[in-house]
Amino acid sequence: MGARFDYAQAEEIRDAFARQRVRYLFIGKSGAILLGFPDTTQDADVFVEKSAANGRATAAALRELGFALTEAEGAEIERGKDFIQLKNGPFDLDLIFAPDGIESFEDAWRRHVDVEGFPVCHLDDIIASKVAANRLRDRESLPRLRAFREYWLRRRS
Amino acid sequence: MKSPGHPRADFSTVTLVEPTLEERREWEAQFEAAARRPLRTRMRYAFISTYKPVLDDTDYRSFDTMAEYRAWCEANLPSWLGYGRKV
Numbered sequence A: 001m002g003a004r005f006d007y008a009q010a011e012e013i014r015d016a017f018a019r020q021r022v023r024y025l026f027i028g029k030s031g032a033i034l035l036g037f038p039d040t041t042q043d044a045d046v047f048v049e050k051s052a053a054n055g056r057a058t059a060a061a062l063r064e065l066g067f068a069l070t071e072a073e074g075a076e077i078e079r080g081k082d083f084i085q086l087k088n089g090p091f092d093l094d095l096i097f098a099p100d101g102i103e104s105f106e107d108a109w110r111r112h113v114d115v116e117g118f119p120v121c122h123l124d125d126i127i128a129s130k131v132a133a134n135r136l137r138d139r140e141s142l143p144r145l146r147a148f149r150e151y152w153l154r155r156r157s
Numbered sequence B: 001m002k003s004p005g006h007p008r009a010d011f012s013t014v015t016l017v018e019p020t021l022e023e024r025r026e027w028e029a030q031f032e033a034a035a036r037r038p039l040r041t042r043m044r045y046a047f048i049s050t051y052k053p054v055l056d057d058t059d060y061r062s063f064d065t066m067a068e069y070r071a072w073c074e075a076n077l078p079s080w081l082g083y084g085r086k087v
Helices: A005-017 A030-035 A054-067 A071-079 A104-110 A123-133 A138-154 B020-038 B037-046 B065-076
Strands: A022-027 A044-048 A085-086 A094-097 A112-114 A118-120 B060-063
Touching: A005 A044, A005 A054, A005 B037, A022 A030, A022 A104, A022 A123, A030 A118, A030 A123, A030 A138, A030 B037, A044 A054, A044 A104, A054 A071, A071 B037, A071 B060, A104 A123, A123 A138, A138 B020, B060 B065
Parallel strands: A022 A118, A044 A094
Antiparallel strands: A022 A044, A085 A094, A085 B060, A112 A118
16 A cells, blocks of 8 residues: 555656656546545546557656566556556556546547646536446435535536 | 436436535635645546556457447446446
8 A cells, every 4th residue: 555645746646647648537536536526535546548658658767666566567658558557656646548428538538627737527527437336435425525626616617 | 317408418317416515614714725736746646546457457458349348347347446337
């Protein structure tokens, strides 16, 4: 289990991913938190564009960040398995290459929001992925997330 | 509820508990308070670290499909972690 994720680590992801030109978006509750949602979570989730070049760049950025990836693990990231859970680095990170409820990375990228240089999925995409996943934990957080959406859209208009 | 101009936030496929008026007021106050804090501070309070059985017991895990991941969660994780779809 990695250390508690914090702002400095988010900056490290942002900077390492930018150096390696990784195409990604923060998603899940960590994405909602970046957008201003006051809640708690344990790890960061990133939606990574599925392509061999982007997978290679992602593996390189993760090694730069201190994730101890084996050759086989690096190859899986390069291949873009739908879901990869990393707990072999300075913090826990979930790589999601095909989140439920979102048709394509390109669609999500077109709608994304920039928060202090952090690329974040639009709140509606975050909600869409939680609705589609429909886990108990999603159903518990959705009423508050829906209320936050109303607040967030009001503030943005 | 479907959002205007954006087809994504569709809550019609899930059954959600409706918050009370008091809850909604409390949440709104929390949203306002959070909006006044810098991102760095919000993140300090938002990310926590607690041990999650099974999930935290290995350094690396991968799944070819999200369906495979969801099935693994249902079959292997304690239900109280909330990663399953059923109560």
